[in-house]
Amino acid sequence: MAVNLYDSAYELEKAVRESDEYKALRQAYDEVNADPSAKTMFENFRNIQMELQQKQMMGQDITQEEVEQAQKTVALVQQHEQISKLMEAEQRMSMMIAEMNKIIMKPLEELYGAVE
Amino acid sequence: MAVNLYDSAYELEKAVRESDEYKALRQAYDEVNADPSAKTMFENFRNIQMELQQKQMMGQDITQEEVEQAQKTVALVQQHEQISKLMEAEQRMSMMIAEMNKIIMKPLEELYGAVE
Numbered sequence: 265m266a267v268n269l270y271d272s273a274y275e276l277e278k279a280v281r282e283s284d285e286y287k288a289l290r291q292a293y294d295e296v297n298a299d300p301s302a303k304t305m306f307e308n309f310r311n312i313q314m315e316l317q318q319k320q321m322m323g324q325d326i327t328q329e330e331v332e333q334a335q336k337t338v339a340l341v342q343q344h345e346q347i348s349k350l351m352e353a354e355q356r357m358s359m360m361i362a363e364m365n366k367i368i369m370k371p372l373e374e375l376y377g378a379v380e
Numbered sequence: 381m382a383v384n385l386y387d388s389a390y391e392l393e394k395a396v397r398e399s400d401e402y403k404a405l406r407q408a409y410d411e412v413n414a415d416p417s418a419k420t421m422f423e424n425f426r427n428i429q430m431e432l433q434q435k436q437m438m439g440q441d442i443t444q445e446e447v448e449q450a451q452k453t454v455a456l457v458q459q460h461e462q463i464s465k466l467m468e469a470e471q472r473m474s475m476m477i478a479e480m481n482k483i484i485m486k487p488l489e490e491l492y493g494a495v496e
Contacts, residue, residue, distance in 0.1 A: 265479050269399055272392040273483040279388040281487040283381075293491055322439040357488070363381050364484070367389040371397040372473070375409055 276364070285353070285360045292350040302346050309341045392480070401469070401476045408466040418462050425457045 280286055296302045312334055319326055341347045396402055412418045428450055435442055457463045 265401075265476055266395075266399055269392075269395045269476070269480070270483070272388070272395040273480045276385075276388040276392050277484050277486055279382075279385045280484060283385055285381075286487055290491055321437060324439070360381055360385070361485075364385070364389045367386070368393050368396060368480070369477075370393055371402055375406055 280360075280364075283360065285356050289350075289353040289357045292346070292353040295346050296350050299346060302344060305341060305344060306347050306350070309337050309347075312337050396476075396480075399476065401472050405466075405469040405473045408462070408469040411462045412466050415462060418460060421457060421460060422463050422466070425453045425463075428453050 296306050316326060316330065316334055319330075341351070412422050432442060432446065432450055435446075457467070
């Protein structure tokens, strides 16, 4: 990778680190992790989410019971102020990443899009 | 997304566009697409590849026949000079993208890595 590519990538890394989105995410993350019961609740939610995603990707059936359990967990974490804040911060962060990627990948999109 | 994030992302986009990796990819791509038989051969290869990947992701079985057909297609495109060049250029491009992503995503890696 050429020097100016590295430089530009590190420049963008710095901008990410200093962004409001990242600072808010960092703070929300620290708050949830500072509270053991919130931390456990959040980890539990994440695990259930990942299990279901994995099943979906593998084309496995998801039972009615699993759907209900997942809905209960979502409802539970949504009522938790710190966790909701963290989830919102994560969502804003992924929107930012998606926007960045769209910009950076434009040259490739042009190339592959032009051929279709 | 804040102004300096956009600026940095566009800076990086420019660096990607001006990189040797991108220029080489663009040239290899144009060469394959300028040759109808190479273009068809490459598209055929891509389709077979995508079908197999999709099956794999869905957890579906891949038959011995499909494996053999895929191997034959790989052997065929590897013998084609322009297509091999394109495939190598694509590989270098994805390595570059992976490196860039690793740099840009460092702040997130630090955050989520620190909690494990």
